[in-house]
Amino acid sequence: MKFSSSKALSVVKRSVTPNRPYHAQWLLTRRCNYRCRGCNVWREKPLSPKEEVSTDYVKKGLDALHKLGTMEIVLSGGNPLLRDDIDKIIDYASRFFITTIYDNGSMAVKKMDALKKADFVAISLDSLDEKKFDYIRGVSGAWKTAVNAVETLKQEGIHVGVSPTISQLNLSEILDFTKYFTDRDIPVWYCLYGYDYPSENQLFGIGKKADEFEIKDKETMVKVCEGLAELKKQRSGIYITNKTLTVLQTLFSSGQRTWKCKALKSFFMIDSLGRVAGCHRNEPVASILELPTVWDSSKLEDLRRKYSECSQCTYLCYIFYSLHGNVRSNIGVVWDQWRNVKTLLRRD
Numbered sequence: 001m002k003f004s005s006s007k008a009l010s011v012v013k014r015s016v017t018p019n020r021p022y023h024a025q026w027l028l029t030r031r032c033n034y035r036c037r038g039c040n041v042w043r044e045k046p047l048s049p050k051e052e053v054s055t056d057y058v059k060k061g062l063d064a065l066h067k068l069g070t071m072e073i074v075l076s077g078g079n080p081l082l083r084d085d086i087d088k089i090i091d092y093a094s095r096f097f098i099t100t101i102y103d104n105g106s107m108a109v110k111k112m113d114a115l116k117k118a119d120f121v122a123i124s125l126d127s128l129d130e131k132k133f134d135y136i137r138g139v140s141g142a143w144k145t146a147v148n149a150v151e152t153l154k155q156e157g158i159h160v161g162v163s164p165t166i167s168q169l170n171l172s173e174i175l176d177f178t179k180y181f182t183d184r185d186i187p188v189w190y191c192l193y194g195y196d197y198p199s200e201n202q203l204f205g206i207g208k209k210a211d212e213f214e215i216k217d218k219e220t221m222v223k224v225c226e227g228l229a230e231l232k233k234q235r236s237g238i239y240i241t242n243k244t245l246t247v248l249q250t251l252f253s254s255g256q257r258t259w260k261c262k263a264l265k266s267f268f269m270i271d272s273l274g275r276v277a278g279c280h281r282n283e284p285v286a287s288i289l290e291l292p293t294v295w296d297s298s299k300l301e302d303l304r305r306k307y308s309e310c311s312q313c314t315y316l317c318y319i320f321y322s323l324h325g326n327v328r329s330n331i332g333v334v335w336d337q338w339r340n341v342k343t344l345l346r347r348d
């Protein structure tokens with residue numbers, strides 16, 4: 001979707017307004033049609049569509065986010081494209097926010113009309129190796145389906161990219177993977193495998209303990225970060241900032257965390273019941289409809305202070321949101337990603 005000038009102006013205005021929750025992720029459903037080995041979602045008994053928040057509720061929730069000054073929303077799941085009303089949700093969200101939607105590759109072609117309204121479509125794809133990818137996904141034919149989805153969406157002029165979850169299983173091919181897709185003008189943005197031991201009252205769990213995914217080869221991970229920083233100098237389509245790569249390098253080379261978490265400050269999560277938490281590992285604090293009224297409360301201020309000292313996870317999106325969670329660093333993202341911004345502005 002091409003940004004209308006009024007949306008672009010409004011997003012820029014929100015990005016330079018201090019102390020806003022710039023990023024939100026809404027996990028619209030826990031239903032999923034895949035069986036990925038490193039994921040616990042499909043192992044749970046999912047809520048039925050009737051138990052999930054309704055279309056009207058989601059729209060009101062998006063209004064609340066707009067009021068709070070959020071500029072970017074990621075629609076995820078489960079597989080959000082399994083919702084029958086996803087076309088209405090994308091249409092509504094993309095009027096106000098930079099809207100990204102995730103798919104495991106299985107639904108995108110069927111939902112192409114809806115996806116034309118999104119700003120970015122991320123297809124999860126972890127490997128160039130068909131057998132390995134089908135193994136990771138637990139679904140035979142998953143690689144072919146995902147690659148076909150990427151090609152079909154691209155032909156339709158949808159801004160589609162691939163999103164590998166970096167783990168021990170694909171670490172050694174991440175640079176080649178990045179070259180392969182950026183050579184074909186398909187952008188890449190990254191996740192990092194993580195498993196968190198369940199904690200009390202957490203919003204939901206992510207990941208399944210699977211030792212084969214856990215990154216043990218830290219030296220190679222550091223080299224991957226260095227390699228991506230080098231590749232960024234030569235080509236567009238690599239959607240990770242140098243700031244993020246630098247903190248990852250330090251984390252994997254010395255174990256030091258050189259960022260402070262900004263959960264419930266510059267970002268938060270919303271689940272399929274409309275509950276909001278700083279991140280999925282923490283307790284819900286309000287419904288999305290109540291959030292604007294409690295946003296400035298002392299209770300949330302106390303939680304922000306607590307989360308800023310937390311070191312319980314290394315999820316890449318949370319690191320990115322924490323590093324790029326104020327006006328100066330919002331401008332920094334545009335600077336860092338200038339090659340990509342220029343490409344986006346040139347799109348029809």
Ligand code: SF4
Pocket residue numbers: 032033034035036038039040041042077078079104
């Ligand atoms: S990783 Fe994503 S696609 Fe795979 S089972 Fe979990 S929610 Fe579904």
Ligand code: SF4
Pocket residue numbers: 261262263278279280281282307308310311312313314315318
């Ligand atoms: S570091 Fe931040 S995002 Fe991660 S578990 Fe702690 S509060 Fe949540």
